[in-house]
Amino acid sequence: xxxxxxxxxxxxxxxxxxxxxxTANPYHVWLSEIMLQQTRxxxxxxxxxxxxxxxxxxxxxxxxxxEKVLKLxxxxxxxxxxxxxxxxxxxxxxxxxxxFPENYKGLLKLKGVGDYTASAIASICYNEPVPVVDGxxxxxxxxxxxxxxxxxSSAGIKExxxxxxxxxxxxxxxxxxQAVMEFGALQCKPQLPLCESCPLSGSxxxxxxxxxxxxxxxxxxxxVRKRYFNYLVFISEENTTLIEQRLGKGxxxxxxxxxxxxxxxxxxxxxxxxxxxxxxxxxxxxKQITLYNSSPIIHKLSHQHIFTNFWLIKKxxxxxxxxxxxxxxxxxxxxxxxxxxxxxxxxxx
DNA sequence: AACGCGGGGAA
DNA sequence: TTCCCAGCGTT
Numbered sequence: 078x079x080x081x082x083x084x085x086x087x088x089x090x091x092x093x094x095x096x097x098x099x100t101a102n103p104y105h106v107w108l109s110e111i112m113l114q115q116t117r118x119x120x121x122x123x124x125x126x127x128x129x130x131x132x133x134x135x136x137x138x139x140x141x142x143x144e145k146v147l148k149l150x151x152x153x154x155x156x157x158x159x160x161x162x163x164x165x166x167x168x169x170x171x172x173x174x175x176x177f178p179e180n181y182k183g184l185l186k187l188k189g190v191g192d193y194t195a196s197a198i199a200s201i202c203y204n205e206p207v208p209v210v211d212g213x214x215x216x217x218x219x220x221x222x223x224x225x226x227x228x229x230s231s232a233g234i235k236e237x238x239x240x241x242x243x244x245x246x247x248x249x250x251x252x253x254x255q256a257v258m259e260f261g262a263l264q265c266k267p268q269l270p271l272c273e274s275c276p277l278s279g280s281x282x283x284x285x286x287x288x289x290x291x292x293x294x295x296x297x298x299x300x301v302r303k304r305y306f307n308y309l310v311f312i313s314e315e316n317t318t319l320i321e322q323r324l325g326k327g328x329x330x331x332x333x334x335x336x337x338x339x340x341x342x343x344x345x346x347x348x349x350x351x352x353x354x355x356x357x358x359x360x361x362x363x364k365q366i367t368l369y370n371s372s373p374i375i376h377k378l379s380h381q382h383i384f385t386n387f388w389l390i391k392k393x394x395x396x397x398x399x400x401x402x403x404x405x406x407x408x409x410x411x412x413x414x415x416x417x418x419x420x421x422x423x424x425x426x
Numbered sequence: 427a428a429c430g431c432g433g434g435g436a437a
Numbered sequence: 438t439t440c441c442c443a444g445c446g447t448t
Contacts, residue, residue: 113443120434120442154432157446191445211443231427258443267441268437295441299429326447328431378432379441412433 080221081246081253083276088256091263093118096125098255103177103202104135110194111162115155118262124153135177138163139170147331147409156331161189181207192238201251208241209254210234213261218244219293220265223282228293299380305343306385308335308417309359310369313392317399320408328381333408335387343373343384365391369421376413387417 078086092098095118097109108128112121127149132138138146143163150159165187169177178184180203184195192210199205208214215228218240226233246253264271270289272278283289311319320333338355346368349355359366369387376383400408405418 110443115431115442115444116433117435117442152433154434155445157431158444161445189445193444197443209443212441213443255443262443266436326430330431376433380430380432 080244080277081256084256084260085246085249085253087264087276088252088259092255092259093263095122096129101202101251103179103198105129106198106201107165107177107190107194108162110197111158111189112153114158114194116153121153124150132166135166135175136170138166143331144409148407151332151409151415152412156329158189160331164188165190177202179203181205197254200254204249204251206245206247206250208238208245208250209258210238210241211258213258213265214241215293216267217257217261217265220270220283220289221277221281223286223288223292225292225294227296229296301379302381303343304381304383305340306383307338307340307349307355308385308387308414309338309390310335310387310417310421311390311392311395311399312402313395313399315394316402317395318402318405319395319399320405328378329411331409332414333410334414346386349386359388359390369417374413374417383413385413387421 095109097105100106109121109125112124112128128138131145131149132141141163143160146163147156147159150156153159168187169175177198178186179199181195181199184190184198185192187195190198196207196209199207200209215233215237218224218237219228222240224236224240226236228234228237264275272281272284272289275281275284278284281289283292309319319336321336322333323329323331336358338349338352338358340349340352344352350361350363350366367389369389370385373384373386376385410418
């Protein structure tokens, strides 16, 4: 049987019941695709429900303050997706009368929509014959055809895109595209794929050649960077604290945090208390400054390990721009900060 | 072409 | 630990 035919048959039998599969509404499909970039369905699903409930259409998303969008996105990671999502909603609402572009080329122009996402929306919503090539597709094709070209090399990107184009089921590209991805997620999994029950096992070259566990091949990425954060948690007698928004480029852009003193090396407790920058923010009265965590909290991201200390600093009064501790939960914050706020119950003050 | 960008689940 | 997830934008 044809490659695409086998996959679509498998898909119709085995696909998961997911909310964005019940519709061809481009707003819903677009939202789901942005959320699922580099994100597992299990992790993205609750966020999808939250967003659909809070913003039933593109106009309501467009009208929302960016902070509200970021707050709803909190915990999902890759926050530039949320900012681009919001910007694109505003563009579609105001410039396109609320109608998304109806083909690959037009969709590709939207912020946050790249080759994969434009192909996904165009094929699913408008039946345009364009192939998706995501992590699942790389894996399925690399194995089935025993291709050793690194999938994240420029040669690999070209080769797999071309192959995917040839394999595409032009009659129902949306269903086929979802079929390959679902097949990669459930059957042709990264670890311990289910080759015994695989409908393609008879013609899979990697299986035949005993190379399933070696494919796909990826080029190694850069090492993780270590960083050392000291957060200054001020607490006034009026139960207010100081927060700041992370500006400029870099991690957690646009999110809020406590005032931060970052050091280039790992310092002992006594040493940071002597740092000029630390003193200028926190003062040097040892009676008012205590370290909350007994050992550094290590927040591990795929590209950074952040060693964190939270310093509690009592003050009589704080500047006008301090915020009430009760209102802290309204601000979008990194998971690192959210965990602290939850763990440290401000109740004793 | 290479890098930066989150957080979490699975083995 | 290590891998990798319905990738994109910037440099």
